[in-house]
Amino acid sequence: MSEDEFLEYVQGGGQVETRDWMPDEYRAKLIKFIEMHGNSELMGVLPEREWILRAPTLQRKLALTAKVQDEVGHAQLIYRVVEDLGKPREACLDDLVSGRAKFHNVFHYPTKTWGDVGVIAWLVDAAAIISQKALLKCSYAPYARIMKKICWEESFHILHGRDVVLTLMNGTDEQRELVQEALTRWWGPLMQFHGNPIPREDDPMFVWRIKSQGNEEARQQFLDGYVPQIWELGLEVPDPKLRKRDDGVWEYTEPDWDELRYVVTGHGPRTADRLDLRRRARERSAWVRQVVLAEAA
Amino acid sequence: MIYEVFRQERKGQAFQHAGSIGAPNLEFAEVYAREQYGRRQESTALWLVPRDAIDELDDFVDELGRTYHRVDGYSLKAKLKEARERAAARSG
Incomplete structure (x- = not known):
């Protein structure tokens, strides 16, 4: 198979398995994309972890812990896929903690209040599941297959987030203000989340059918x-231009693409702290890996 | 070691490939597999198979177009129509 034939095959809906021949360029793009997804799952638990001990009830603590466990589990599954493509998990983690690898913009921001926890679990996860559902049709079949399990677990996360938000909205003025204030802060990063609006034909991830939709x-x-769903709760979206046109297309203020670039290249308000925490955790648990691997050998 | 995980969703159903896990030995693989594929009661049973133990055959080419041993080798519609017409003509 030539590279052109391969391209034609994946663009026609064909799927590729680990041991099939694939162009080097395709393999490199897959590793980059899937590794960033794994990094995002792993880093994505840190903003929520900060709230496990401060969650208002035992039920909320348990749900948040379960969610964190799910996301770490997703990272494990995803790094496994990257590993089969040729990059070991330890190498992914080296690149992550040294700041060489990227992770999603939304995980570089602080979680200031319990309102953030609701907004993240509801809307950040909603934005993520839209990207992830489009990966169910990924041309790389092993990735598409694990995405089924991941999407199934994410649907619980969205419900949990919506439940947190609804509970606050049915509470006091102060509680409603927590949600509104969090939504106002998160709206910018949420609008940047899916990336700049390049035509999908110019997006290499779409050309190789790693993604099945444009940004x-x-x-x-x-x-x-x-x-x-946001409006019906009486919440305000901080964008005066936001409206749905008669043809069904949403108009909005141009997201701040400079902020997106700046944040994902390691300059977000919490990037350094969270990478540092990840680095220290990895160092502290190094002895466990050594003991386990020595005993198993 | 890489272990391939197969899971059975409900009693009586076929085991389906679910994914793979990396573990230093079977004892750890069992713990990881339980966590990854069973903690929400989404499986009634799991099979763990070392990846090296799997022998894959994927060279199924039907060079001779042998349709006689498959259902798509038998399109009966036209023949049935003709047979019915003949039967009707004979009795009429």
Whole structure:
């Protein structure tokens, strides 16, 4: 198979298995994309971890812990896929803690209040699941297959987040203000989440059919699904230009792409702290890996 | 070691490949597999198989187009129509 034939095959809906021949360029793009997804799952638990001990009830603590466990589990599954493509998990973690690898913009921000926990679990997870559902059709079959399990678990996370938000919205003015204040802070990063609106034909991840939709399609789907749900609770979206046109397309203020670039290249308000925590945790647990691997050998 | 995990969703159903886990030995593999594929009661049983033990055959080419041993080798519609017409003509 030539590279052109391979491209034609994946663009026609064909799927690829680990041991199939694939162009080096495709393998490199897969590793980059999937590794970033794994990093995001692993780093994504840190903003929520900060709230496990401060969660208002035992039920909430348990749910948050379960969610954190799910996300770490996703990272394990995803790094396994990367490993089969040729990059070991330890190498992924080296690149992550040294700041060479990227993870999603939303995990570089602080979680200031319990309102953040609700907004993250509801809306950040909603934005993520839109991207992840589009990966169910990924041309790389082993990744598409684990995405089924991941999407199944994410659906619990969205419900949990919505439950937290609804509980606050049914509470006191102060509680409602927590949600509004968190939503106002998170709106910018949420709008940046799906990336700049390059035409999908120019997006190498779409060309290789690693992703099955363009960035703007994903954002439109997010707005269409969730803005009405936000509005019906009486919450305000901090964008005066936001509206749905008669043809069904959402208009909005241009997201701050400079902020996105700046944040994902390691300059977010919490990037350094969280990478440092990950680095220290890895050092502290090194002896466990040594003992386990020595005993198993 | 890489272990391939197969899970059975409900009693009586076939085991399906679920994914793989990395573990230093079977004891750890069992713990990880329980966590990854069983902690929400989504499985009634799991099979763990060392990846090296799997022998894959994927060279199924039907060079001779042998349709006689498959259902798509038998399209009966036209023949049935003709047979019914003949039967009707004979009795009419």
